[in-house]
Amino acid sequence: MSSKNAARTADRVTYVEFSLSSPAHPFVAVSALDGGAAQLETFVPRGAGSYAEYFSITGVEPEVVLARAHDHPSADARVVDRFEDGGLFEFVVDGGCPAVFLGEAGAFPCTVEGRDGSGTIGAEVPPSEDVATVIDDFLEAYPDADLTRKREQSYGTPTFGPRYLQAALEHDLTDRQREVLETAHDVGYYDWPREVTAEELADRFDISPATLHQHLRAAEQKLIALALRRA
Structure with missing residues (x-):
């Protein structure tokens, strides 16, 4: 393989996407509320297995979201900003979260959303990780998940561009x-x-x-x- 082709290969990741159905996931549970929708805006590693997830949640009063989050002791939730139809929330999590699981497996969660009582989570798996292992381990850890998409693509942009x-x-x-x-x-x-x-x-x-x-x-x-x- 030429150095040019090797560089192209190194610049690519495998994008995998799963559907989730269990209301045990907060972003799925919130989307089951009338008019509720949750979307991950960015995901920031904190170190030592801790991550900050920033979600835009619409159609639900912020106080309702915080009350739901308090039912999950692994998530420290706070309102970052309030919108007319919802708010921007920071959830600091250290376990029990599908996005954290993928992050600890070496993937980068870039799509997490909940709508109509179901969830979608997508992640970029770098060439340094075995894609099949990431997929199999995730499906084993989350029995309610199904693999819905798998494709090669260019690297995404850094967390903060x-x-x-x-x-x-x-x-x-x-x-x-x-x-x-x-x-x-x-x-x-x-x-x-x-x-x-x-x-x-x-x-x-x-x-x-x-x-x-x-x-x-x-x-x-x-x-x-x-x-x-x-x-």
């Missing part, structure tokens, strides 16, 4: 939040696979990983709200 970063830098981030977020973006912290760990990034600022995550989390919430705010 230039459009999202610029939206944050031009608005109300503090100087420290802007510095940490911009550096994280530049050194590949938000790339998939990640180019630098949280510990390595924290060392650049001579702060603890916990403090780094505090700065990033505050900046990310503002970033997501600004990028997705509705008129």
